[in-house]
Amino acid sequence: xxxxxxxxxxxxxxxxxxxxxxxxxxxxxxxxxxxxxxxxxxxxxxxxxxxxxxxxxxxxxxxxxxxxxxxxxxxxxxxxxxxxxxxxxxxxxxxxxxxxxxxxxxxxxxxxxxxxxxxxxxxxxxxxxxxxxxxxxxxxxxxxxxxxxxxxxxxxxxxxxxxxxxxxxxxxxxxxxxxxxxxxxxxxxxxxxxxxxxxxxxxxxxxxxxxxxxxxxxxxxxxxxxxxxxxxxxxxxxxxxxxxx
Amino acid sequence: xxxxxxxxxxxxxxxxxxxxxxxxxxxxxxxxxxxxxxxxxxxxxxxxxxxxxxxxxxxxxxxxxxxxxxxxxxxxxxxxxxxxxxxxxxxxxxxxxxxxxxxxxxxxxxxxxxxxxxxxxxxxxxxxxxxxxxxxxxxxxxxxxxxxxxxxxxxxxxxxxxxxxxxxxxxxxxxxxxxxxxxxxxxxxxxxxxxxxxxxxxxxxxxxxxxxxxxxxxxxxxxxxxxxxxxxxxxxxxxxxxxxxxxxxxxxxxxxxxxxxxxxxxxxxxxxxxxxxxxxxxxxxxxxxxxxxxxxxxxxxxxxxxxxxxxxxxxxxxxxxxxxxxxxxxxxxxxxxxxxxxxxxxxxxxxxxxxxxxxxxxxxxxxxxxxxxxxxxxxxxxxxxxxxxxxxxxxxxxxxxxxxxxxxxxxxxxxxxxxxxxxxxxxxxxxxxxxxxxxxxxxxxxxxxxxxxxxxxxxxxxxxxxxxx
Numbered sequence: 001x002x003x004x005x006x007x008x009x010x011x012x013x014x015x016x017x018x019x020x021x022x023x024x025x026x027x028x029x030x031x032x033x034x035x036x037x038x039x040x041x042x043x044x045x046x047x048x049x050x051x052x053x054x055x056x057x058x059x060x061x062x063x064x065x066x067x068x069x070x071x072x073x074x075x076x077x078x079x080x081x082x083x084x085x086x087x088x089x090x091x092x093x094x095x096x097x098x099x100x101x102x103x104x105x106x107x108x109x110x111x112x113x114x115x116x117x118x119x120x121x122x123x124x125x126x127x128x129x130x131x132x133x134x135x136x137x138x139x140x141x142x143x144x145x146x147x148x149x150x151x152x153x154x155x156x157x158x159x160x161x162x163x164x165x166x167x168x169x170x171x172x173x174x175x176x177x178x179x180x181x182x183x184x185x186x187x188x189x190x191x192x193x194x195x196x197x198x199x200x201x202x203x204x205x206x207x208x209x210x211x212x213x214x215x216x217x218x219x220x221x222x223x224x225x226x227x228x229x230x231x232x233x234x235x236x237x238x239x240x241x242x243x244x245x
Numbered sequence: 246x247x248x249x250x251x252x253x254x255x256x257x258x259x260x261x262x263x264x265x266x267x268x269x270x271x272x273x274x275x276x277x278x279x280x281x282x283x284x285x286x287x288x289x290x291x292x293x294x295x296x297x298x299x300x301x302x303x304x305x306x307x308x309x310x311x312x313x314x315x316x317x318x319x320x321x322x323x324x325x326x327x328x329x330x331x332x333x334x335x336x337x338x339x340x341x342x343x344x345x346x347x348x349x350x351x352x353x354x355x356x357x358x359x360x361x362x363x364x365x366x367x368x369x370x371x372x373x374x375x376x377x378x379x380x381x382x383x384x385x386x387x388x389x390x391x392x393x394x395x396x397x398x399x400x401x402x403x404x405x406x407x408x409x410x411x412x413x414x415x416x417x418x419x420x421x422x423x424x425x426x427x428x429x430x431x432x433x434x435x436x437x438x439x440x441x442x443x444x445x446x447x448x449x450x451x452x453x454x455x456x457x458x459x460x461x462x463x464x465x466x467x468x469x470x471x472x473x474x475x476x477x478x479x480x481x482x483x484x485x486x487x488x489x490x491x492x493x494x495x496x497x498x499x500x501x502x503x504x505x506x507x508x509x510x511x512x513x514x515x516x517x518x519x520x521x522x523x524x525x526x527x528x529x530x531x532x533x534x535x536x537x538x539x540x541x542x543x544x545x546x547x548x549x550x551x552x553x554x555x556x557x558x559x560x561x562x563x564x565x566x567x568x569x570x571x572x573x574x575x576x577x578x579x580x581x582x583x584x585x586x587x588x589x590x591x592x593x594x595x596x597x598x599x600x601x602x603x604x605x606x607x608x609x610x611x612x613x614x615x616x617x618x619x620x621x622x623x624x625x626x627x628x629x630x631x632x633x634x635x636x637x638x639x640x641x642x643x644x645x646x647x648x649x650x651x652x653x654x655x656x657x658x659x660x661x662x663x664x665x666x667x668x669x670x671x672x673x674x675x676x677x678x679x680x681x682x683x684x685x686x687x688x689x690x691x692x693x694x695x696x697x698x699x700x701x702x703x704x705x706x707x708x709x710x711x712x713x714x
Contacts (some may be wrong), residue, residue, distance in 0.1 A: 007707050009661065013671040014700050016707035035711045037668075040661040048616060050638030051654045057662035085632075144618030173575045177615025184613060185692040186269045190579045191615070192696065220697030 004034050004069040006062070006110070008079045008212065009041035015212045021239035022075045022113060025128075028239075029121060033073075038065040044082035047090060049179045056094050059087045063102045071120060072110040075235045077142025077210050080112035085145050112142060113235055114151040114210060124158045130240045131161030134232075135204035137195070137218065139211040140173050152210055152234055159237060165202040169194070176217035192221045200227060210234045254548025254601030256344035256374040257403075260586015263609035267584040268576075277413050281581050284412045288572045291521025292623070299517070308510045309626040313563035316468075316501050317553060323468040323501050324544065330471025334533020336540040341495075343547045344374035351376060351460065351493055352383045354541050358491050360385075360457040366475060366482040367391030368462025369566055370495045370545055372404060372588040376460070387460070388452045390481040392445050399426035405582030405590065407568040408519050413581050416441060449481060459485035463496040464565070465511060469504045472532040473542070476515060476525045483529045491539045492531075498544050499562040511565060514625035518567035548601030557636045561597045563626040568593075570620035570630060576613055585610060592620035596633045604640045611637035668708060677702040 003026060007019040019035070026033045042062055043055030062083065066072045074080040084107045091100035117123055136156060142148045156164050175181070175191025195218055199207045207222070209215050212233055219231030260267055271277060296302055316323055328338045341347035355363060363380065365371065365387050377387045377398075389398040396411040397404050400422045404410030411419070420436040423444055429451075430444050461482065465474040473494060475482050486492060502508060516525040534540035553559045571577045571591030582590030587598035587607070595614055599607035611634050614620075620630040642651060660666045680686070681701055684694045693699065705713070 009667075012707045013674050014702060016703050016705065016710055019707040020710065035707070037708055037711070038664045040664060040667045043658075043661075046654055046658060048635055048638070049650075049654065050611075050635070050640075050642035051651070051658075052639050054654045054658035057658060061662055061664075086635075140615070140617035140619075144622060171619075173615045173617035173619070175575070175615060177617070180612065180615045182689045182692045184265050184268065184576075185695060186265065186272050187576055187579060187613075188615075189696040190272050191575050216700050217697060220693070220700070223698040224696060 001031055002034070002068075002070045003031050004036055004066055004072045006039055006042075006066065006072050006074045006079070007035065008074065008076045010212050010216070011075060012039075014216070015233070018075050018212055018233040018235050021233070021235040022073065025126060025235060025239040026073065028241075029123065029126060031121075034069075036065050042079045042082050042087075043090065044079060044086065045178055047082065047086050052090050052093055055086075055090050056096075059090050059103060060099060062087065063099065063106050066106050066110070067102065070109065071116065072106070073113055073116045074110060075113045075210065075233065076212060077112050077139050077146050077148060078213060080110055080115075081141035081145035083107050083110045112146055112148060112210065114142075114148050114155055115146065117155060117238075118151045124154045126155065126158070126238050128159040128238045128240050129161050129242045130159050130237045132206050133163040133165060133202075133204045134206045134208050134237065135165045135167045135199055135202040136170070136234075137167060137174060137199070137207060137209040137214065138170055139209050139214045142210050143171065148210075155234070155238060156208070162237070165204050168198045168201060170198075174214050174218050176214045178213070181217060188217075192217060196221050196225070196227070199229060204229065206230050206232050206237075208232050208234050208237055251551040251554060252342040252546055252548065253551060253603045253606075254343065254373075256547065257372060258548075258587045258589070258598050258602045259606045260584075262586070264584060264586070264613040265609065267586065268580040268613070271580040271584045276415070277581055278579065280413055280415050281578055284409065285572045285578045288409070288521055292518060292569060292572065295517045295521050295523055299513070305510060305514055306625055306627045309514050309565075310560075310563060312502060312507050312510060313626055314560070316503060317499065317559060317562055320498065320501070320553065323503060324498060327466060327468040327471055327501060328544075330469070331533055331542055334471055336471065336533040336542055339541060339543045341543050341545050341547070347374050347495060347543050347545050347547070348376055348379035350543050351495065352379055352385070354491070354493055355380065355385050355458055356383065358458050362386050362388070362452075362456055363458040363460050364452050364456040364485045364489065365389050365394070366459065366461035366485045367394050367410075367477065368460070368495065369407060369588060370462045370497050371460060374495070374545065374547065376495065388449070388456075390449050390452065390485055391477070392442065392479060392481070395445055395449070396422060399423065403583060404588060406571060407566050407589065407591075409568070413583070453481075453484045453488055456485075456489045458491045458493065459489040460493045460495065461486060463494055463500055464515070465508060466496060466501050467503075467505050467508065468501050470532055472505070472530050474508070474528065474530045476512070477527045477529075478520065478525060480527050483527050486529050486531060490537075491541070493541045493543065495543045495545055498546055498549050515565055515567055518569040518623070518625040548603075551603070552597070552600040555600065558596070558600050558633055560628050561593065561600055561633060563628055564593050564597065565626060567625055569623040569625060573619040573623045574614075575617060575619070576615065585613070592630045592634075593628070596628075596630055596637060599637055599641075604637060604644055608641045608645070611641055668706075671706045671708065674702045674706075675704070678704075
């Protein structure tokens, strides 16, 4: 299968290890992975902040970049959600029916990482080893736009050495919300405080999630308070092996 | 997008301060946070239990949405049919384009009865138009008879929740309000819920027996029969609807359902979504005027036609005011309703209030959400609130025109549409490594670093690593 990685702008620029882990994981499972250098950003920040016209060229670039691939894997529920839920709509609002049709086609071949592993490749045990106590925050767009359900937890339960502890009030938003974190910083912080309290209550040494953006927010708070609890992306855990440990 | 020629909503639909400023104060109110956290968690659990036991909940939601969409698509026809039916049964129908007109009509109707006291059934529409204030200005005393609305009224306070207007108060605060404001209360009143309810019951009973005029809202109105309906938990609404000689009902024009049988859907959706009950205790229905009594109906626009004009926003008018979206909203749970400034708080308020008033008067509300989607999942008429919020954000930014934010978004778009420029920009991000451990950053980054560490840019971007392989 000709698989492309859409790393997302955040991973490309700030969290390259998440992208490297996704590539290593998919290669270990026997798939060729490409990282098309034409990729940039899905445009979600523009759309969600109220600038759909400014997102239009980014939608076009995404569609052009990934048109020829059988599958596009995204290590982000939020960006995969934007691609599926917003891209065609942005094109339609701009009156570009052809782009809307192409965007729908590309979106149908775009998968969030846990969806791709469980639904497309049909694996839950990816052969990973990660000897840590981990709690998982199921991010909002993974849950309520993509409906990934417990796929990430099923993948984590199959990881050798990993002790998965349930996160209290897991379904509650962490408070990131893109530009919400800046525009409504006080509410964002109040939500973060509750999420951190629940993460710390588990006694886990690692808080994982399928979105680097939510983890940047949760991890930024955990680090500020010197809690000693780290955030690690799902892809990095699934890529870990005895050799890399 | 502006909708010329259609009246904008007036009344209690926007706050004096933008949401973030009002939220800041609410977040620091420890008692409010405790009261809200406990109350919303309780209602959430009750709702989840009774919704979960219905195997056809998703079909009910779809039916509710479809019925309301039909009403909204043919509102002109249904309203005239409804008016005809009410008139045929000796009801008098009045049309009000906005809050001012509705208040004027109601005040005149009360003055015609020569009464200076009215009892009120809990009603969002009359809170929206600030009817109590208009009555007071005309020398008419209105008494709220819903227990929670009474608490709010006696506390010289404002409702903070659609269904549970005094959700921000706990029982010891309610006891203090009663002792201070209820002239006829026993000084040994405790904060036991039974005792508080009994005090309110005694206080209200005298009002029911003496009032000549009652004012209500309506949960539903049936176009084919001209029937109105109010659902409630206490029975105080039924007292108001039946005892006084004159009944005046103020109703938003979107409250219609086409036929009596459509109520079958909504009387399942509403109580399960709102109070978490299988059935609400009291459902009162009336058609026209009862023998010996007068019935007036005020049909209120107040921004609803303007809302209907936006194809991407109009489904907000499906709302049946259940407040399930408030109870599941992580923002509402922490700020409470007052921060939204409107009588319609929470997620539905953030999409409804700006549409009723026009987005200029409520520019911060569409941004008062993380877009987590919990509201959409809970909505019994499947209003896609997150998508609508995003749409309204674009209406706000369009209305604001050229701003520094727009310039920044344009610059980001210009950079990101070109892989070459993007590669250069990402490399430049490495300068951010110099900021390691720094917290005193200029706005807007200071909003991030106030509570969180900034991520440290890597030595090598993913694309540069890929190239180097």
